[in-house]
Structure formats: C-alpha cells, structure tokens
Amino acid sequence: MPDAVYLRCIDPACEKTSDLSSTAYACGACGALLDVAYDWDRLPVPGTLRFFAERWAGRHQPLDFSGVWRFREFLPFAAPDEMVTIGEGQTVLQSPDPAALGLALRRGHLHFQYEGLNPSGSFKDNGMAAALTMARRLGRRRVACASTGNTSASLAMFASLTRSADDRPMQGIVFVGAGKIAYGKLSQALDHGALTLQIDGDFDACMKRIREAADRLGLYIVNSINPFRLEGQKAIMYRVLEGLGWEPPDWIVVPGGNLGNTSAFGKAFIELAELGLIQRLPQIAVVNAAGANTLSELVTHRGLSWNRGYWEKAAVQSYYDELSASGRTAHTVATAIEIARPVNLPKALRTLEAMDGVVCEVTDEEILDDKARIGRVGFGCEPASAAALAGLRQLLRRGVIDSSARVACVLTGHALKDSAATVAYHTGETMETMAGRRPTDLPPLANRPIRVADDLDAICAAIDARTEKD
Numbered sequence: 269m270p271d272a273v274y275l276r277c278i279d280p281a282c283e284k285t286s287d288l289s290s291t292a293y294a295c296g297a298c299g300a301l302l303d304v305a306y307d308w309d310r311l312p313v314p315g316t317l318r319f320f321a322e323r324w325a326g327r328h329q330p331l332d333f334s335g336v337w338r339f340r341e342f343l344p345f346a347a348p349d350e351m352v353t354i355g356e357g358q359t360v361l362q363s364p365d366p367a368a369l370g371l372a373l374r375r376g377h378l379h380f381q382y383e384g385l386n387p388s389g390s391f392k393d394n395g396m397a398a399a400l401t402m403a404r405r406l407g408r409r410r411v412a413c414a415s416t417g418n419t420s421a422s423l424a425m426f427a428s429l430t431r432s433a434d435d436r437p438m439q440g441i442v443f444v445g446a447g448k449i450a451y452g453k454l455s456q457a458l459d460h461g462a463l464t465l466q467i468d469g470d471f472d473a474c475m476k477r478i479r480e481a482a483d484r485l486g487l488y489i490v491n492s493i494n495p496f497r498l499e500g501q502k503a504i505m506y507r508v509l510e511g512l513g514w515e516p517p518d519w520i521v522v523p524g525g526n527l528g529n530t531s532a533f534g535k536a537f538i539e540l541a542e543l544g545l546i547q548r549l550p551q552i553a554v555v556n557a558a559g560a561n562t563l564s565e566l567v568t569h570r571g572l573s574w575n576r577g578y579w580e581k582a583a584v585q586s587y588y589d590e591l592s593a594s595g596r597t598a599h600t601v602a603t604a605i606e607i608a609r610p611v612n613l614p615k616a617l618r619t620l621e622a623m624d625g626v627v628c629e630v631t632d633e634e635i636l637d638d639k640a641r642i643g644r645v646g647f648g649c650e651p652a653s654a655a656a657l658a659g660l661r662q663l664l665r666r667g668v669i670d671s672s673a674r675v676a677c678v679l680t681g682h683a684l685k686d687s688a689a690t691v692a693y694h695t696g697e698t699m700e701t702m703a704g705r706r707p708t709d710l711p712p713l714a715n716r717p718i719r720v721a722d723d724l725d726a727i728c729a730a731i732d733a734r735t736e737k738d
C-alpha cells in the first residue's frame with residue numbers, strides 16, 4: 269500500500285507521485301511543481317476546528333505553542349520528534365479601525381494578520397519551520413535559499429538554532445542580489461552566521477543559480493519551490509480562521525512576489541473544504557507592485573487562468589521572452605515582491621481558480637502612503653506588506669470588494685526590516701526611489717523631523733506650534 273503522505277505532480281495530465289525521500293522540487297516526468305499530498309482517510313484529522321482551541325491550553329509544550337505545529341494534523345509529514353520549531357507563528361488577527369485608514373469597510377470587518385511578529389520578523393518563519401523539519405528528516409545539513417531578504421533572514425535564524433539528525437549544526441547558505449536587499453534583512457543573515465553570497469544580479473538570477481548550484485553540490489533548497497515550506501505557510505490561514513472563530517472571512521488580501529503564500533493559502537482552504545471543516549472558501553486578492561506585475565499582467569490583462577490544470581504555458585513563456593528581449597527587470601521599492609518570474613505561478617493560478625481570486629497592481633507611491641497609514645494606526649510593516657492595504661483600497665474603490673465585506677490583510681513583514689524606506693519617505697532624503705522628490709513635495713503622510721537649536725525656548729515653541737495643549 270502506498271504511503272498516506274507523498275509528493276504529487278500538480279499537472280492533472282501527469283500526477284506522477286513519489287515518496288517523501290525524494291528531494292526533487294519538480295516532477296521527474298514533466299517538470300511541473302510538486303504538492304505534498306495526503307490520503308486523509310488514513311490520517312487522524314480532528315472532526316472540528318475547535319479542537320485546536322483546546323490544544324492551546326498545552327502551550328508550555330513547544331509544538332503546541334508553535335503557530336505552525338499546533339495545526340500539525342493538517343501538515344502530517346513528520347513525526348513530532350522531528351519537528352523543528354523556534355517559536356514561530358505567535359501572531360494574532362488584529363482589528364484596526366477601517367475609518368482611521370480611510371477605508372469604507374464596517375468597523376470590525378477589517379483585520380490584519382500581523383506576521384511581522386515572527387521570530388525573524390516575517391511570515392517566512394512559518395514555512396521555514398516546515399522546510400527545516402524536512403531537511404533534518406532527510407539528513408541534510410547544507411540548507412540554501414535565494415532571497416529578496418526575508419527568506420535568508422529566516423533561514424539564517426533557523427539554521428543557527430537547529431541541529432541536524434546526527435546532531436551537528438545546520439549550515440545556512442543564502443544567495444542575495446547585490447544591492448537588492450534591505451539592510452535589516454542582510455544584517456540578520458550576517459548576524460546569524462549564514463554563508464552569504466551576494467550575486468551580481470537580481471532575484472530571478474539568484475533563483476536560477478541556486479537551482480544549478482543545488483544540483484551540483486546537493487544543497488537542500490528551502491525557497492518556496494520547496495513544497496514543504498508551503499505546508500508551513502498554510503498555518504497563516506489556520507490562524508486567520510482561529511481569529512474569526514473558525515468562520516472564513518469574505519476576502520484574504522496578500523502581496524504577491526514569488527507567490528508562495530498565494531499558493532499555500534489556496535491549498536489550505538481547498539483541503540479544509542475537502543475535509544468538510546469549512547463550508548465555503550474566502551475570495552483572494554493578490555496584489556502586485558506595478559514594477560513587478562507579472563501575475564497581474566498575465567491574469568488580468570492576458571486572461572491566463574489555471575483552467576483546471578490545463579493552463580496556457582506558451583502564453584507565460586512568450587511573456588518571459590518579451591521581458592528578456594526588452595531587457596525589462598522588476599523594479600519596486602517593495603523589494604520583497606521585486607520578482608519578475610514567480611516560481612509558484614502555476615500553483616497561484618490554481619489558488620485563484622479555487623478562491624475566485626483577483627489580481628491587482630499598485631504603485632510605489634500608493635504602497636509607501638499606505639505603509640505610513642499602517643504605521644499611524646500602530647502596526648509597523650515593510651513596504652511589500654503595505655501593498656496589501658493599497659490593493660484593498662483600490663479594490664474597494666473599484667467596487668470589486670464590497671464595503672460590507674469582512675477582509676483579512678496579511679501584513680507580511682516588520683517595519684524594522686527596511687527602515688531606510690521609512691526614513692526616506694518621511695524626510696525626502698536618500699534612496700534612489702525617492703530621488704526627484706524635493707522636501708517641498710513630500711508625500712502626504714510625511715512626518716519630517718524638525719530641526720531645532722539647542723535652546724529651551726526654541727524647543728518649547730516648536731512643541732507648542734505643532735501640538736494641542738492638554
């Protein structure tokens with residue numbers, strides 16, 4: 269009898285399976301992406317989602333505390349003693365006031381799933397817990413990723429805290445595009461001791477090289493092409509459901525870069541529906557930056573769809589050929605989504621079909637303004653995360669999302685990841701993306717520091733001029 273947990277090609281015309289000892293990231297027969305697949309009938313699954321609320325009482329146990337592994341019945345590919353955890357996923361659904369953000373949603377209907385509160389400061393930790401578990405299970409020690417920054421920060425942190433199956437240190441290896449990474453993220457990779465290779469190219473170039481290097485050297489890749497990483501990221505949606513009393517919202521809004529989250533979220537809801545644990549799927553809105561808009565271009569403008577798995581591969585290839593021919597690469601202040609060739613595109617198409625999704629794109633200006641608004645209501649996030657709010661704003665304006673909807677935006681990374689972008693926005697100084705903007709035409713929410721002489725009268729006058737007396 270085959271195993272109850274296995275790998276399966278996502279192409280419905282192929283569906284070749286392999287067992288978990290395989291370390292391929294693509295189908296050996298057709299080259300498509302792989303899913304971790306489960307034969308649920310042979311696995312113990314709780315009959316109700318409320319089961320997980322009760323488990324929380326046992327949170328002094330690391331696996332019941334983990335925001336990923338406390339949902340382990342939904343990603344049952346490892347035994348409890350194999351599961352790697354560093355306390356990831358302690359994030360909860362927050363409910364900011366939509367009016368304070370200038371949104372026409374009802375009070376209590378807007379939610380932020382604030383993933384910036386993860387140990388390394390981004391949602392990537394959800395996936396890394398699962399990917400490192402698999403690396404350890406397979407007896408691998410050299411664990412590698414290409415990264416726009418947060419994957420490398422997360423990998424570096426997990427590798428420094430994890431030991432291999434034979435009790436030796438794991439070794440993190442990260443590829444970053446030279447000059448393409450926010451300092452907060454680079455500093456984490458360096459501080460946690462990962463071997464950091466700055467490749468003379470962008471993310472797409474790093475991604476290509478790491479696959480080649482992994483083939484030659486036998487590195488274990490933990491990018492989101494690794495299907496186990498996506499299993500960990502499903503947990504973000506379990507926590508959204510938990511925050512809403514297990515009732516799905518109407519919309520999930522998420523920034524789209526390599527489309528790992530988009531893929532994982534769809535899989536999470538498809539599986540819960542198959543298990544009869546939810547009655548309907550939320551819709552999903554995936555938000556691209558205008559300067560890295562591959563998904564938006566292909567889906568919204570060229571009509572690409574999953575088409576039950578028979579998607580038009582030639583249309584994607586011809587778009588990529590156009591990009592190459594014109595020398596166009598991704599450019600956005602939201603470096604975490606600065607990706608022109610998203611590796612999870614097919615899985616993202618599948619999610620869009622299952623969740624009746626839409627894709628939109630927002631400008632860097634819109635992203636930075638909404639980042640500042642998010643800061644004003646008390647949630648610090650990095651530019652890529654703010655794309656979710658900017659996208660929601662646009663979709664409400666266009667009437668795609670109804671003002672009576674219940675919406676959960678995923679805030680993917682912490683504000684301190686990219687403090688340079690924040691300071692540039694508020695001061696008009698430094699950063700190439702802000703060039704050309706004079707201090708006289710600062711953006712609308714700029715909060716410029718005031719220069720004051722070292723003089724008490726001047727200091728008090730400055731305070732009185734800009735604040736109201738109690």
Ligand SMILES: *Cc1c(COP(=O)(O)O)cnc(C)c1O
Nearest residue numbers: 418525526527528529604680681
């Ligand atoms: C990685 C990342 C993204 C992009 O997520 P994908 O799953 O690759 O689409 C968005 N925001 C932040 C902060 C990230 O680190």
Ligand SMILES: [Zn+2]
Nearest residue numbers: 277282295298
């Ligand atoms: Zn295949």
